[in-house]
Amino acid sequence: xxxxxxxxxxxxxxxxxxxxxxxxxxxxxxxxxxxxxxxxxxxxxxxxxxxxxxxxxxxxxxxxxxxxxxxxxxxxxxxxxxxxxxxxxxxxxxxxxxxxxxxxxxxxxxxxxxxxxxxxxxxxxxxxxxxxxxxxxxxxxxxxxxxxxx
Amino acid sequence: xxxxxxxxxxxxxxxxxxxxxxxxxxxxxxxxxxxxxxxxxxxxxxxxxxxxxxxxxxxxxxxxxxxxxxxxxxxxxxxxxxxxxxxxxxxxxxxxxxxxxxxxxxxxxxxxxxxxxxxxxxxxxxxxxxxxxxxxxxxxxxxxxxxxxxxxxxxxxxxxxxxxxxxxxxxxxxxxxxxxxxxxxxxxxxxxxxxxxxxx
Numbered sequence: 001x002x003x004x005x006x007x008x009x010x011x012x013x014x015x016x017x018x019x020x021x022x023x024x025x026x027x028x029x030x031x032x033x034x035x036x037x038x039x040x041x042x043x044x045x046x047x048x049x050x051x052x053x054x055x056x057x058x059x060x061x062x063x064x065x066x067x068x069x070x071x072x073x074x075x076x077x078x079x080x081x082x083x084x085x086x087x088x089x090x091x092x093x094x095x096x097x098x099x100x101x102x103x104x105x106x107x108x109x110x111x112x113x114x115x116x117x118x119x120x121x122x123x124x125x126x127x128x129x130x131x132x133x134x135x136x137x138x139x140x141x142x143x144x145x146x147x148x149x150x
Numbered sequence: 151x152x153x154x155x156x157x158x159x160x161x162x163x164x165x166x167x168x169x170x171x172x173x174x175x176x177x178x179x180x181x182x183x184x185x186x187x188x189x190x191x192x193x194x195x196x197x198x199x200x201x202x203x204x205x206x207x208x209x210x211x212x213x214x215x216x217x218x219x220x221x222x223x224x225x226x227x228x229x230x231x232x233x234x235x236x237x238x239x240x241x242x243x244x245x246x247x248x249x250x251x252x253x254x255x256x257x258x259x260x261x262x263x264x265x266x267x268x269x270x271x272x273x274x275x276x277x278x279x280x281x282x283x284x285x286x287x288x289x290x291x292x293x294x295x296x297x298x299x300x301x302x303x304x305x306x307x308x309x310x311x312x313x314x315x316x317x318x319x320x321x322x323x324x325x326x327x328x329x330x331x332x333x334x335x336x337x338x339x340x341x342x343x344x345x346x347x348x349x350x
Contacts, residue, residue, distance in 0.1 A: 007337045008323045015272055016295025022196060023187035024276060031172055032201040033208035
């Protein structure tokens with residue numbers, strides 16, 4: 001038996017094995033990367049996975065702001081009054097100036113605990129909102145910048 | 151995208167064009183599947199290897215050099231996926247055989263270029279077999295695909311065993327060889343990398 005015949009018989013045997021093992025079967029419907037993306041988006045755990053990534057980031061930002069962020073009190077302990085936020089003498093709680101309504105204060109960007117200021121405490125509130133589906137990943141990404149800007 | 155040349159499609163895919171990449175998938179997925187089987191010899195791994203390989207290729211498509219051979223590029227990715235499968239948990243299920251095969255791949259005996267060539271030969275041979283007459287196709291199926299004894303094949307196709315051995319089978323093989331030759335495919339060194347060539 002010559003080499004050509006010998007090789008052809010091997011080729012045919014390999015081809016038969018390939019056919020039996022589905023090597024010539026049609027591919028799955030749709031494109032693999034699209035199927036994977038769809039599966040990832042529909043996964044109930046996908047938002048939790050993102051939360052695991054964003055949560056620590058927000059918490060770290062909160063810690064950073066608490067320790068090295070903008071001061072909310074002067075060196076003598078009295079509150080610093082910003083241009084648009086007034087502090088009540090009695091409670092120390094920030095209060096909107098007379099030119100702003102309470103609803104405007106509640107909508108302050110990054111003020112997730114609605115206390116009228118953007119600080120590290122908003123990180124925890126944001127995490128809770130993410131858990132409840134009331135905030136988005138974009139909000140989480142924005143928070144560190146808002147905290148840094150005071 | 152029938153109005154775009156191969157080069158344009160490859161360049162578009164390398165720029166990140168998803169439609170162009172999908173076109174490449176449609177064109178090459180059958181051949182890549184065959185290569186994946188040649189690498190793994192595992193029917194139960196095929197879909198997993200291919201899905202992972204194509205997803206990685208899609209994610210890395212902007213790193214593809216359109217001057218290169220697309221098949222060689224994606225076969226390299228698929229081969230890496232197979233290696234990882236062998237090293238990961240599946241190896242413990244698959245056992246030593248797969249470990250040996252992983253070693254074979256890592257030794258470089260089956261390069262992506264070689265795998266692409268073999269897939270090309272097998273694909274074209276498959277087309278040649280499809281073009282055979284019914285009785286010749288049956289002879290090939292029984293004798294070579296199912297490895298039936300000559301006596302059984304002779305009974306099935308209603309030909310004398312001596313005739314089958316001396317005339318019909320050599321004729322079928324010659325037809326297939328000519329079919330491949332018309333496609334400029336030389337099979338003389340097909341099994342050289344695997345120490346093959348001993349069919350008896």
